[in-house]
Amino acid sequence: MIRMRLILLIVSALSASVVFAAGAVVKSPTGVAPDRYVYYPGTEALKKDEIRLIACGTGLPAARRDQAATCFLAEIGNGDKFLFDVGTGSITNVAALMIPYDFLDKVFLTHLHTDHWGDLATLWAGGWTAGRTKPLQVWGPAGATPEMGTAYAIEHFLKAYNWDATTRNFVLSAEPGKIIVKEFDYKAVNAVVYEKNGVTIRSIPAIHAGDGPVSFILEYAGLKVVIGGDTFPNRWYIEHARNADLAIHETFLTPTDLVRLYGQSPAQAIAVGTQIHTSPQAFGKVMSTIKPRHAVGYHFFNEQATHDHILLGIRQVYSGPLSLAVDNMVWNISKDAIVERMIVSPDQAWAVNGPNKPPAPPARGSIPDPISDFIKSGRWQPAEAAQAPMVDKFKKDNDLK
Ligand SMILES: [Zn+2]
Numbered sequence: 001m002i003r004m005r006l007i008l009l010i011v012s013a014l015s016a017s018v019v020f021a022a023g024a025v026v027k028s029p030t031g032v033a034p035d036r037y038v039y040y041p042g043t044e045a046l047k048k049d050e051i052r053l054i055a056c057g058t059g060l061p062a063a064r065r066d067q068a069a070t071c072f073l074a075e076i077g078n079g080d081k082f083l084f085d086v087g088t089g090s091i092t093n094v095a096a097l098m099i100p101y102d103f104l105d106k107v108f109l110t111h112l113h114t115d116h117w118g119d120l121a122t123l124w125a126g127g128w129t130a131g132r133t134k135p136l137q138v139w140g141p142a143g144a145t146p147e148m149g150t151a152y153a154i155e156h157f158l159k160a161y162n163w164d165a166t167t168r169n170f171v172l173s174a175e176p177g178k179i180i181v182k183e184f185d186y187k188a189v190n191a192v193v194y195e196k197n198g199v200t201i202r203s204i205p206a207i208h209a210g211d212g213p214v215s216f217i218l219e220y221a222g223l224k225v226v227i228g229g230d231t232f233p234n235r236w237y238i239e240h241a242r243n244a245d246l247a248i249h250e251t252f253l254t255p256t257d258l259v260r261l262y263g264q265s266p267a268q269a270i271a272v273g274t275q276i277h278t279s280p281q282a283f284g285k286v287m288s289t290i291k292p293r294h295a296v297g298y299h300f301f302n303e304q305a306t307h308d309h310i311l312l313g314i315r316q317v318y319s320g321p322l323s324l325a326v327d328n329m330v331w332n333i334s335k336d337a338i339v340e341r342m343i344v345s346p347d348q349a350w351a352v353n354g355p356n357k358p359p360a361p362p363a364r365g366s367i368p369d370p371i372s373d374f375i376k377s378g379r380w381q382p383a384e385a386a387q388a389p390m391v392d393k394f395k396k397d398n399d400l401k
């Protein structure tokens with residue numbers, strides 16, 4: 001009986017969902033397939049009143065080739081782009097969208113677990129070498145004490161990467177290697193942390209592992225997207241994620257699968273899976289309470305077995321429109337429709353050149369050379385001679401001395 005009800009719930013939910021890109025008929029064997037399933041990055045202009053939201057990481061702290069750790073990219077019809085979390089491995093997926101690094105300078109961190117900011121180094125240094133012309137800007141929560149906050153984390157991140165920055169500063173402009181931190185109060189409820197060009201981003205507290213974590217609410221053109229960070233279901237999300245067009249919230253592996261597949265002890269699994277994260281049933285309760293236009297669950301290794309266990313848990317309590325996110329899922333959100341597709345791009349894709357010229361490197365002699373005379377004395381002259389004609393031509397072509 002219970003199983004019957006479950007199946008009915010699932011069937012009714014699927015038939016009620018309007019989110020998937022609907023197909024049309026292919027009328028000719030030489031014609032084209034309808035616009036369906038697939039988004040090819042860089043091939044569609046965003047409409048003014050539209051948001052394109054891309055899951056660039058949906059996984060866990062442990063690495064998995066199929067899923068990077070948390071990262072959502074929001075592309076806004078006014079031209080803004082915001083990265084929400086940059087979890088380990090996620091920047092590979094971001095780069096494959098072929099967006100110039102200059103457009104990827106705004107990062108919002110929900111909290112400081114590696115699976116939410118572990119790829120900041122990749123964005124920071126990679127973007128610096130590949131065309132970003134200005135500093136990164138990072139918004140993130142304060143902590144219960146200064147050394148638990150985002151400003152402290154970024155200050156010490158830059159210290160940890162001192163060798164990296166010092167050596168790059170000699171040959172590249174230092175400007176794109178800077179990080180501007182905008183730390184805000186993690187306890188503030190629905191407080192504005194960003195407001196510009198018609199976009200408002202607010203934060204609400206989250207309940208996860210320690211004080212500090214938050215979730216974000218993005219509003220633009222009458223649309224509301226909630227980017228839930230790691231949390232046990234909390235009253236702030238229930239109150240402020242209501243009427244969301246797209247409500248993202250974590251839903252964790254079941255305790256049984258945490259033991260069976262993820263190497264955790266039962267005591268650990270029940271604490272992690274039901275106290276500092278959100279179980280599938282609890283996720284379902286959140287969504288059946290706030291009733292978004294579309295719900296998105298993430299933060300688990302998504303494969304047939306785990307997916308079904310999570311879906312069955314959620315469907316015990318929630319029957320509305322739902323995606324269980326995987327990497328490279330994309331939602332086009334407008335007043336008319338929410339359309340879900342998958343991104344298709346070649347593995348070879350990388351971020352492309354932007355409109356701005358890279359800033360000039362520092363003048364010779366203005367910064368101490370990080371390579372000593374001893375190390376320089378080891379340069380092998382036949383290599384120098386072999387490349388000399390190519391170097392001379394390049395310098396002439398580019399008016400370099
Ligand atoms: Zn976390």
Ligand SMILES: [Zn+2]
Pocket residue numbers: 070113115116230299
């Ligand atoms: Zn996490």
